[in-house]
Amino acid sequence: EVQLVQSGGGLVQPGGSLRLSCAASGFTVSSNYMSWVRQPPGKGLEWVSLIYSGGTTYYADSVKGRFTISRDNSKNTLYLQMNSLRAEDTAVYYCARGGWLNWGQGTLVTVSS
Amino acid sequence: QSALTQPASVSGSPGQSITISCTGTSSDVGGYNYVSWYQQLPDRAPKLMIYDVSNRPSGVSNRFSGSKSGNTASLTISGLQVEDEADYYCSSYTSSSTYVFGTGTKVTVL
Numbered sequence: 001e002v003q004l005v006q007s008g009g010g011l012v013q014p015g016g017s018l019r020l021s022c023a024a025s026g027f028t029v030s031s032n033y034m035s036w037v038r039q040p041p042g043k044g045l046e047w048v049s050l051i052y053s054g055g056t057t058y059y060a061d062s063v064k065g066r067f068t069i070s071r072d073n074s075k076n077t078l079y080l081q082m083n084s085l086r087a088e089d090t091a092v093y094y095c096a097r098g099g100w101l102n103w104g105q106g107t108l109v110t111v112s113s
Numbered sequence: 114q115s116a117l118t119q120p121a122s123v124s125g126s127p128g129q130s131i132t133i134s135c136t137g138t139s140s141d142v143g144g145y146n147y148v149s150w151y152q153q154l155p156d157r158a159p160k161l162m163i164y165d166v167s168n169r170p171s172g173v174s175n176r177f178s179g180s181k182s183g184n185t186a187s188l189t190i191s192g193l194q195v196e197d198e199a200d201y202y203c204s205s206y207t208s209s210s211t212y213v214f215g216t217g218t219k220v221t222v223l
Contacts (some may be wrong), residue, residue, distance in 0.1 A: 035212065037159075044116070044217040045151075045159065045202050050210075058211050061114065094158055100149050100204070101170055103158040 002026035002102045004095050009107030016085050016111070022078040022095030022104050030073045033098035036080045038091035039106075048093070049080065063089075085111045117142065117203055117215035124221040125193045133218045135186040135203035141213055143184035147206035150179055150188045152199045159202065163188060190220070198222045 008020040020036070036048040049069040050058045057069050068081040078095050090111050095104040118136040125131040135142065135150075142148055148166045151159035161170050163179035166186060176191045186205070190197055203215035 037214070045153075045204075045214040046116075047204070047212040047214055050212065058209070060211065099164065100151070100159075100161045101164075103160075106158055 002097070004097065004102055004104035006093075006095055006104040006107045009093065009109045011110045011112065012085055013113050014086060014111055017081070017083045018085065018109060020080040020082070020093055020095075020107060020109070022080075024076050024078065024097070027097065027102075029071050029076050029078055034069075034071065034078045035096045035098070035100075036067075036069060036078075037094045037096055038089075038109075039094070040088075040091040046091075051078070082109070085109075087111050114141075114207060114209065114211060114213045117205060117213055119201075119203060119215040119218045121216070122219045122221065124223055125190075126223045127193055127195065129193050130189060130191045131193060131220065133188045133190075133201055133203075133220070135188070135205075135215045137184050137186075137205055137213070139184060140208040141205040142181065142186050144208060145206045146181070148179070148181060148186040149204045150177075150186075151202045151204070152197075153202065154199050162201075193222055195222050 003025045005023045033052045035050045051069045066084045070079045092106040094106045146166045150163040153159045166181045167179040178189045201218045
């Protein structure tokens with residue numbers, strides 16, 4: 001059974017950093033493209049970042065230069081390193097497997113002083 | 114990258130059919146057959162309902178169908194049921210090798 005289990009959310013001050021994790025089972029992360037998507041409270045979905053199986057990465061303009069997507073093949077886990085966080089980054093963050101069939105449960109990131 | 118445009122809300126009575134539109138540009142919806150549709154219940158992760166414009170994942174009811182014409186994709190729900198009440202989003206691959214989501218549509222079953 002395919003599963004994506006997320007961890008790492010929480011409360012962080014503006015300007016701070018946080019790393020989200022997405023542990024996969026039932027498939028190999030490095031053989032798929034993987035994405036991060038976020039949803040601010042009460043608002044719509046926003047695509048954040050993507051890593052292809054070959055390692056190429058892409059980012060939304062709103063996070064470019066501040067967020068970094070990566071993976072650890074030995075742990076079969078996807079990460080999102082978030083630096084220089086702003087209030088507008090407050091959202092539930094989801095990881096998703098390429099093709100969008102499988103999603104993590106979501107983790108809330110709150111940026112506030 | 115601007116969000117794809119969806120109607121804020123669509124409603125229908127049980128048994129009726131409704132259609133949700135998703136309008137983009139030639140750089141996203143119009144340029145690729147990589148449009149997907151998702152159903153999101155409150156406080157839940159999105160669920161894939163349609164991929165590659167018109168394909169249904171295993172387990173998704175055949176009451177859900179997708180199509181595309183030019184820069185606009187559409188999701189049709191036939192035989193509307195109470196359990197279809199949810200938020201629906203579209204997404205598309207883009208010419209920048211990124212993805213973009215729609216603004217979202219709240220479906221209400223009257």
